[in-house]
Amino acid sequence: xxxxxxxxxxLLGWETAHEIVRLPLAMTRADELPRALGLPPERxxxxxxxxxxxxxxxxxxxxxxxxxxxxxxxxxAVRSAVGARAVWPAHADVVNAVTEYAxxxxxxxxxxxxxxLLIDRELVDGLHAHGVVYTATGEASxxxxxxxxxxxxxxxxxPVDLLAPLSAASAPGRDHVTT
Numbered sequence: 001x002x003x004x005x006x007x008x009x010x011l012l013g014w015e016t017a018h019e020i021v022r023l024p025l026a027m028t029r030a031d032e033l034p035r036a037l038g039l040p041p042e043r044x045x046x047x048x049x050x051x052x053x054x055x056x057x058x059x060x061x062x063x064x065x066x067x068x069x070x071x072x073x074x075x076x077a078v079r080s081a082v083g084a085r086a087v088w089p090a091h092a093d094v095v096n097a098v099t100e101y102a103x104x105x106x107x108x109x110x111x112x113x114x115x116x117l118l119i120d121r122e123l124v125d126g127l128h129a130h131g132v133v134y135t136a137t138g139e140a141s142x143x144x145x146x147x148x149x150x151x152x153x154x155x156x157x158x159p160v161d162l163l164a165p166l167s168a169a170s171a172p173g174r175d176h177v178t179t
Contacts, residue, residue: 002100004137007144019145029104030136031069044069045135047106049095052084062090062098065162066108066119073162081160082116101138108155119157
């Protein structure tokens with residue numbers, strides 16, 4: 001499994017400034033980063049992983065979506081952006097096997113090349129070159145601190161309007177979208 005040391009070594013190899021932060025409490029999900037770090041959710045990014053059924057011949061694949069902690073992307077926005085016929089949150093065992101990160105603690109770096117990665121457009125528009133964001137490292141007791149613009153340039157996600165209004169995002173029955 002990938003962890004903070006794996007990410008640290010990759011970033012050193014890319015000569016990229018970063019910080020691995022030891023958290024005062026262990027997390028079970030990246031959504032706990034703001035509480036653990038005492039930061040606003042916009043500074044703590046979560047990579048959500050979705051199982052997708054391909055539009056052509058139903059070939060399955062995974063896609064990732066980077067959003068602020070505590071938020072969930074619209075599955076319709078994910079489906080449309082990756083050209084899938086159906087999209088639903090990926091099961092933990094699939095996330096673990098394909099990403100090699102612990103489910104719920106996925107880092108947007110070092111993901112498989114075959115996995116499309118999206119980012120909410122508001123995060124990109126709001127990125128400040130020197131602003132530091134934090135993301136999970138695959139392990140419960142650490143976080144990665146890195147300049148937002150550097151993270152974006154390293155993982156090269158596709159900017160998409162992912163976030164539905166809060167009331168629509170929390171509506172029941174929106175976890176699975178099929179066209």
